[in-house]
Amino acid sequence: xxxxxxxxxxxxxxxxxxxxxxxxxxxxxxxxxxxxxxxxxxxxxxxxxxxxxxxxxxxxxxxxxxxxxxxxxxxxxxxxxxxxxxxxxxxxxxxxxxxxxxxxxxxxxxxxxxxxxxxxxxxxxxxxxxxxxxxxxxxxxxxxxxxxxxxxxxxxxxxxxxxxxxxxxxxxxxxxxxxxxxxxxxxxxxxxxxxxxxxxxxxxxxxxxxxxxxxxxxxxxxxxxxxxxxxxxxxxxxxxxxxxxxxxxxxxxxxxxxxxxxxxxxxxxxxxxxxxxxxxxxxxxxxxxxxxxxxxxxxxxxxxxxxxxxxxxxxxxxxxxxxxxxxxxxxxxxxxxxxxxxxxxxxxxxxxxxxxxxxxxxxxxxxxxxxxxxxxxxxxxxxxxxxxxxxxxxxxxxxxxxxxxxxxxxxxxxxxxxxxxxxxxxxxxxxxxxxxxxxxxxxxxxxxxxxxxxx
Amino acid sequence: xxxxxxxxxxxxxxxxxxxxxxxxxxxxxxxxxxxxxxxxxxxxxxxxxxxxxxxxxxxxxxxxxxxxxxxxxxxxxxxxxxxxxxxxxxxxxxxxxxxxxxxxxxxxxxxxxxxxxxxxxxxxxxxxxxxxxxxxxxxxxxxxxxxxxxxxxxxxxxxxxxxxxxxxxxxxxxxxxxxxxx
Numbered sequence: 001x002x003x004x005x006x007x008x009x010x011x012x013x014x015x016x017x018x019x020x021x022x023x024x025x026x027x028x029x030x031x032x033x034x035x036x037x038x039x040x041x042x043x044x045x046x047x048x049x050x051x052x053x054x055x056x057x058x059x060x061x062x063x064x065x066x067x068x069x070x071x072x073x074x075x076x077x078x079x080x081x082x083x084x085x086x087x088x089x090x091x092x093x094x095x096x097x098x099x100x101x102x103x104x105x106x107x108x109x110x111x112x113x114x115x116x117x118x119x120x121x122x123x124x125x126x127x128x129x130x131x132x133x134x135x136x137x138x139x140x141x142x143x144x145x146x147x148x149x150x151x152x153x154x155x156x157x158x159x160x161x162x163x164x165x166x167x168x169x170x171x172x173x174x175x176x177x178x179x180x181x182x183x184x185x186x187x188x189x190x191x192x193x194x195x196x197x198x199x200x201x202x203x204x205x206x207x208x209x210x211x212x213x214x215x216x217x218x219x220x221x222x223x224x225x226x227x228x229x230x231x232x233x234x235x236x237x238x239x240x241x242x243x244x245x246x247x248x249x250x251x252x253x254x255x256x257x258x259x260x261x262x263x264x265x266x267x268x269x270x271x272x273x274x275x276x277x278x279x280x281x282x283x284x285x286x287x288x289x290x291x292x293x294x295x296x297x298x299x300x301x302x303x304x305x306x307x308x309x310x311x312x313x314x315x316x317x318x319x320x321x322x323x324x325x326x327x328x329x330x331x332x333x334x335x336x337x338x339x340x341x342x343x344x345x346x347x348x349x350x351x352x353x354x355x356x357x358x359x360x361x362x363x364x365x366x367x368x369x370x371x372x373x374x375x376x377x378x379x380x381x382x383x384x385x386x387x388x389x390x391x392x393x394x395x396x397x398x399x400x401x402x403x404x405x406x407x408x409x410x411x412x413x414x415x416x417x418x419x420x421x422x423x424x425x426x427x428x429x430x431x432x433x434x435x436x437x438x439x440x441x442x443x444x445x446x447x448x449x450x451x452x453x454x455x
Numbered sequence: 456x457x458x459x460x461x462x463x464x465x466x467x468x469x470x471x472x473x474x475x476x477x478x479x480x481x482x483x484x485x486x487x488x489x490x491x492x493x494x495x496x497x498x499x500x501x502x503x504x505x506x507x508x509x510x511x512x513x514x515x516x517x518x519x520x521x522x523x524x525x526x527x528x529x530x531x532x533x534x535x536x537x538x539x540x541x542x543x544x545x546x547x548x549x550x551x552x553x554x555x556x557x558x559x560x561x562x563x564x565x566x567x568x569x570x571x572x573x574x575x576x577x578x579x580x581x582x583x584x585x586x587x588x589x590x591x592x593x594x595x596x597x598x599x600x601x602x603x604x605x606x607x608x609x610x611x612x613x614x615x616x617x618x619x620x621x622x623x624x625x626x627x628x629x630x631x632x633x634x635x636x637x
Contacts, residue, residue, distance in 0.1 A: 068478065078485050141493075143491040143493045208627040209498040212493070297496050297628075298498070299498055300499040300520045302518050310525060312524035
């Protein structure tokens with residue numbers, strides 16, 4: 001049973017496809033919106049997320065690349081397809097994966113003003129940029145590229161598998177303003193990253209020999225935490241899961257947010273999520289190469305001294321271009337996210353529950369715009385979303401979104417939230433126009449979950 | 456039908472109705488890369504004084520130099536090497552002919568490959584020679600661990616002396632052709 005549970009959690013963590021966070025933002029007062037804005041308006045007295053099923057989300061995207069580019073069964077030689085793909089990419093293109101599973105989630109109203117929420121979720125977040133220079137060098141070698149400087153700075157990736165325990169409060173300051181904050185304790189099971197690399201590798205026609213190879217200002221690091229223990233790879237999946245429960249490398253973060261109603265119909269909101277860090281000091285295994293080295297072959301002396309040229313070269317290479325492994329700890333920032341939104345409500349005004357002062361009246365229709373930004377290693381990724389939200393009844397709401405981001409200019413999303421008795425179900429599907437051919441989609445995103453909500 | 460059921464059916468229907476064109480992931484097995492790396496090899500620039508020591512005064516008619524060459528100990532190169540192209544460029548500013556013999560040896564000093572002798576006539580300042588070795592025809596080449604260079608005077612009756620000006624210079628490179636698949 002234990003193994004089945006682990007398998008199920010791993011399956012959910014790595015296979016489920018879902019989540020465009022901007023679509024969930026401020027949608028239908030769902031409990032999960034509090035994870036995107038702790039200052040969101042909450043109009044119920046308590047919520048309990050169904051364990052492991054309250055929030056399942058993932059977001060898979062790639063710029064300048066779709067699966068069918070490479071794997072379409074079109075009788076085109078795959079070598080040509082990959083060559084075209086690499087030619088069309090640049091060092092800013094990337095692939096990203098983000099999945100989250102809410103393991104536990106809950107919240108309750110303390111009084112008219114304060115709502116406390118808490119929970120635990122696991123997150124896999126990975127981004128890797130296409131190191132075009134490295135790919136060109138590996139595919140074609142240096143021979144076709146004399147005088148071209150291959151940049152090591154294009155080596156840029158980050159993978160995190162973490163568990164997050166969090167608790168937050170949403171406080172209604174007055175009828176117009178709600179502020180909120182959340183404290184997060186991160187426990188990292190895995191971190192792999194390479195960033196802030198510098199240096200170039202160049203082959204020129206030489207003076208002392210036919211070619212001169214220059215390794216200039218190289219500083220390349222490959223950091224890992226959580227995958228090697230006592231010089232051996234950790235192979236037990238349960239260890240990784242255990243490390244997401246406070247047994248891994250620990251970190252701290254905060255979320256802050258607000259909602260401000262200019263008038264009953266116009267609302268501004270914003271939040272900063274995952275502003276924090278993780279301090280890696282356990283199970284570290286880093287590799288660092290740094291230095292300068294110029295090589296133009298072995299200069300033979302013919303002086304009868306039986307010089308061991310190869311050993312000399314090896315010694316100079318290791319001295320000038322030092323590669324060392326170390327277990328030095330390091331600090332890595334979490335990818336902070338920034339949300340801002342404006343929402344205008346209109347239509348019929350309804351009350352969710354009569355004679356309950358905790359329940360806000362709401363309008364049946366709303367439209368607005370949201371700006372989402374996540375701070376990534378190379379540059380922030382920005383998504384702009386326009387939306388229309390409709391309440392068909394107290395128990396059924398929908399949200400239609402149009403998003404422009406790095407991955408698509410035609411991203412239309414649909415979210416639905418329904419409630420029967422105390423059971424709430426929500427599902428959000430992004431990029432629905434790509435459903436006719438998922439293999440040609442730059443991004444795929446879906447979120448769904450089940451909550452018990454008590455008014 | 457309840458709202459909950461309707462919504463569930465709607466969401467999952469959308470998923471189930473989603474399509475994808477036919478993909479063939481097996482074709483990745485056909486992917487091959489064939490990088491070509493050009494690498495500087497050995498060089499020397501011998502002036503009359505150096506040549507005189509070994510050719511003139513000592514009356515020896517040949518000087519030799521040996522260096523280890525352990526590139527093929529790398530398993531990736533051993534497994535994926537298809538061809539080697541050797542380029543030699545020589546400058547002879549002396550008014551004597553020279554012969555250069557380059558031999559590839561294994562750890563036990565056995566000859567694995569002997570290049571065609573480089574015969575550089577007097578005052579030839581633009582001598583170039585290329586030799587290509589395919590691994591298919593010379594599979595033993597990956598056992599090479601040493602390179603032996605022998606420089607000889609073309610006419611031993613006319614030794615170099617200290618008064619001769621100029622130099623004999625060698626530049627060389629190897630072009631390594633690899634081929635690998637995923």
